[in-house]
Amino acid sequence: MQKSLPLAQAYEKLFAQFGPQQWWPGYSRIETIVGAILTQNTSWKNVEKALANLKEHEALNLQRLYDAPEATLAKWIRPAGYFNVKAKRLKAFMALVVEHYRGDLDVLFQLETSELREVLLAVNGIGPETADCILLYAAERPVFVVDAYTLRFMSRHGWLGEAATYDEVALLFQEQLPSDTALFNEYHALIVNLGKDLCRKQPQCDPCPLRDMLPRNGPYAP
DNA sequence: GACCAGGCACATC
DNA sequence: GATGTGCATGGT
Numbered sequence: 001m002q003k004s005l006p007l008a009q010a011y012e013k014l015f016a017q018f019g020p021q022q023w024w025p026g027y028s029r030i031e032t033i034v035g036a037i038l039t040q041n042t043s044w045k046n047v048e049k050a051l052a053n054l055k056e057h058e059a060l061n062l063q064r065l066y067d068a069p070e071a072t073l074a075k076w077i078r079p080a081g082y083f084n085v086k087a088k089r090l091k092a093f094m095a096l097v098v099e100h101y102r103g104d105l106d107v108l109f110q111l112e113t114s115e116l117r118e119v120l121l122a123v124n125g126i127g128p129e130t131a132d133c134i135l136l137y138a139a140e141r142p143v144f145v146v147d148a149y150t151l152r153f154m155s156r157h158g159w160l161g162e163a164a165t166y167d168e169v170a171l172l173f174q175e176q177l178p179s180d181t182a183l184f185n186e187y188h189a190l191i192v193n194l195g196k197d198l199c200r201k202q203p204q205c206d207p208c209p210l211r212d213m214l215p216r217n218g219p220y221a222p
Numbered sequence: 223g224a225c226c227a228g229g230c231a232c233a234t235c
Numbered sequence: 236g237a238t239g240t241g242c243a244t245g246g247t
Contacts, residue, residue: 023228040229046245047228081244085230127230147228192228200226 005159006213007176011183013209014190018197021189029105029138031060036133037089037125038080049079062103066094089125096123105138113141128166136188142181144173145188149195156199158215 024032031051038047053076054060059068068076074087096119101108111119116139120131128146135143146169154160154169161168177183198208205211 036228039227041227041242042229042244043227043246045227049245079244081227082229082242083244085242089230125230129229133228145228149228188228196228 005172005176007173010157010210010213011177011187011190013213014194015186017209018190018193021186021193023185023189024137028060030062030065032138033093033134034060034065034090036130036137037093038077038086040082040086040130042081046079046081050077053077053079062094062097062105065090066098066103085125089123092124093126109139113139113143116141117143132170136181136184140181142174142179142184144170144177144184146170147188147192149192150188152195152199153191157210157213 024035027035034054035047035051038050051060054065057076059065059073059076065073070087070091073090074083077083077086077090080086097103097105097108108119109116113135117131117135120126120134121128126134132143132145135141136145146166150169151160151164154164154172159172173184173187177187194208194210198205202208205214
């Protein structure tokens with residue numbers, strides 16, 4: 001068990017500054033899953049264009065995505081980049097559900113969280129972050145999504161050991177915060193927003209609501 | 223014209 | 236186990 005970190009206080013400050021982020025508001029589960037795969041190393045704006053194309057072709061459902069030829073799918077998702085690999089990845093996920101879970105997300109999502117995570121990770125093209133995005137945003141499990149922003153956020157505040165792994169960081173959040181899907185949803189989005197909005201544009205941390213939480217002698221100390 | 227974006231698989235050492 | 240590389244579009 002790690003020492004206690006001010007993660008709850010940081011959340012309060014971020015929420016007070018930025019307000020609710022509402023990631024994937026009112027998106028269907030399949031739309032959320034497709035988005036999670038398409039957004040791999042890709043800006044969300046480009047993903048939205050690809051999702052719009054899929055909608056336009058009425059392809060944003062499990063069976064249509066399963067049935068569509070890979071080349072056609074690649075053409076539809078072109079704006080999201082890496083379209084050939086992502087078309088394969090989408091089809092791999094749809095094949096999992098159609099061929100092993102009766103084509104029904106409800107059946108897949110009956111699995112207990114850690115087992116569901118293992119099943120997702122076994123799909124080619126679904127790694128830890130994508131699996132956790134699906135768990136949190138589509139299956140609504142209290143799982144913390146770790147990404148590049150989260151790692152930056154944690155090490156910037158001196159809250160990470162030398163060689164923290166993905167799973168260790170996720171566990172930090174899950175151990176030190178109440179197990180609350182809505183909280184983890186907002187928190188992850190707030191960290192991403194902080195990284196984009198302030199850390200990038202104002203690297204000196206001036207208007208950052210967390211600037212008084214930076215380590216005094218750290219590399220980012222004022 | 224670089225550099226980055228809500229990663230992952232695979233090859234190689 | 237760690238490190239490097241391919242995958243590709245669109246915005247800044």
